[in-house]
Amino acid sequence: MTSQTLFSEPVQLRVSRPATSDLTRRFFFLVDAIARDHEPTATQLDRLASSYESTAQFLANRDEFEGLLLKIHPHGSRQLGTMVRPSRSTHDGFDVDLIALLSADARRRYMSSSGPALLLNDFYRALKDYADSHSLSIRRWERCVTLGYTDGMCADITPVIDDPLLSAPYGQTHALIPDRELMRYDSTNPLGYAKHFNQAAAIPPAFRGQLVMAKAMDSAERAEVVPLAEADEVFSRLLCRFVQLLKLHRNSRFSASEDLKGLAPTSVFVTTLAAMAYTQLAPLEHDSPLDLLLHMVKTMPGLFPRTRLTNGAEEWNLPNPSAPKENLASSMNRTGRHEAFDGWITVLTKDLEKLLKAVEQNLGNDVLVSIIDTAFGTRSANALQAALSKVRDSNRSAGRVSIVTAAASSRILPARAHSFYGD
Template sequence: MPALLQPNSHPAVPGRRVSHRSSARFFYLIDAIGRLHEPTSTQLDALESSYRSTAEFLSTCPEFNGLLHEIHAHGSRQLGTLVRPMDETREGFDIDLIARLHGRAMREYGGAAGPARLLNNLFAALERYANAHGLRIQRWERCVTLEYADSMFADIAPIIDEPSIVSIYGDTLGRIPDRKLHIYDKTNPKGYARAFDKAAAISPNFTSSLEFTEAFEAETRANVTPLPVAEEVFNRLLSRLVQMLKLHRNVAFGTAVGTSADLAPSSVFVTTLAAAAYAVQAPLPHHSPLELLLDIVETLPVYFERTLLQNGAEHWVLQNPSAPGENLASSMNTPARQAAFNSWHGLIKEQLADIVESIEAQAGMGVLLAKLETAFGKRAARAIRNEEARQRQSTAGIGKVVLLSSGAPIATTARAHTFFGD
């Protein structure tokens, strides 16, 4: 019989103490790096125009004959966890779109040949659109990719509605085709976003929230530009955490871990783990947001099940909170991927501790930037350098120099992530 290696228990992490001053500085750095990975208003407008044009085209295509009723975004853009591609020659973003079809589409696309036929029809329609607009197009096993202007890539996957009254978030359940396997799998992108938002809405339990708020206000008084208010920091904790994890994963699997990029844990695996950890850890008493974040990272492996098989291999399971029966860890069930995840988890804990130690010790900007670049890449370090230069320039007129290594903040505004629909 298989043996359960790791029960689904959630022990508290032994307490650690990091000063509020260091917590404020750390979150400034993470926030500055996170904002670097957000699309500009111009990019958002261009992307909205592009995908709405695509949606209007598909809605009138003869391949679907009125069956397609909506195109909406899902994944990182909708969750507020977007990160730029590792390729620094690209300024565009990669987004995921869903082309939703009415449930009656299964009469047309059912059976063993149905998944391939649906994907073929989607590709044929989008190919006409791509040719008419001079766009590149590529087909995959579950989606079709369009390259819009300015290196914006959109993966468009078809889903046939199959709502359920017995499942949580069941009103938005659907089936996604897999051309290779000739099957339809359960999926629920809208439900997943609702589950993520529910976790993100949990108020963290900080034992010294007043002191933390005062530390932010003190930093504001000490510098020219203000920090985000504490409430804004709390509201976006989960999204910023996921951004940080994904960015570190991208950098680690490109350089530090020493394995090929295809061994990296998927974004949905990382995001679901982070949301599960946040939902458990946030209500527990923590001294500061930074300590909460470090505890979440520490306990990530607790939130999926590992079973020892008779052949000595492990089988990992991470249930989709919005689509019962879907294992979001299915792509992790090879020894190489599992070993790579374990190595990455150890690496991010080590490098975060190193960054925090540098902040606590008030190391110089050169030391801190080197550690940030190692953990989060050249683009992230450059964002901090550019912000420091901007602050120096803006304060030169009044004879005041502001160094980000000492926690200089900037104002940010929390955004609702509803640009691409509910």
């Protein structure tokens, strides 16, 4: 492929900085090409939904949980819409986090000093019978049990006990989760966290010239426009796409060895910081989504306190917005993780600056693909290359020129419904 770009006019025709609408349109094509390749398909998610509904029914019929199991629901990236394919090479499926929510009545059985261990033992024993009857693999962890399906998808199912805390934000869905030593219970609130994230994601971003673009597009003379997600749909998911890009860059950066993987910042830490930064910065005008993302990344390291201890080390604290007693940075307070996070932010900033320059200056598809390969991994680069080739081939077969001029704009359409972003 030549270095001619599908995003705008050739470099020699560019006489000024591209309009906000053009930069936004290019970003949407870029991020959709990458992110969609790392998401589970609707078929995979439908199959998983059927599986965990079956699991819920099985558990509800067990004597251990008779009258106690309220529901099984997704949480984490499945609930938020920020899921990406895991970086591990052991399987090519997706990891989905599920919560088995027990009623407050379960506290009578599981609140003794040995209660957390008893809860996980009962839970594992029941799921072992389910796994054996459905030919699934099963593994017990500190807080959850993992079921492995034949297509490579894994479901991490965590038991929690309903424990409303009405004095706290989102407290009506507060719950208790066994701590990692199974000696007590910790505070948790997956449904409340999802509500907090969704409130952040609902903030409309402000981009320069956005209203002008909407008013002018019907009268604009268009060249062939590359396929895009509908604008309203993409805007409503912008924070989700940002988090996906951050996680993909993290996975690429820390995938070289098992030691490096152990230093990678946790998904909940990255996701929470991204939501905080987006909440602050989205209302401010930016030139494009990529410009906003770069600003967010530069802001994220300053959004939580770093306390200097007497031994010279730092302790980080990031309260869970839906369960304030939980420190989402606790797992970051391990040897080497502070330096790894700060180093990752530095590299990520440089990569996004290169990407922003390439998009703004129309440096060509080859340059874009090369930057994506370095920053987000070969799979992401291949996904972008395939998307670009598809547009090029489609335009060739129709006898069209494979460019999109700055005059072309995206049409504002009603958002399509999603079936895979949780409750």
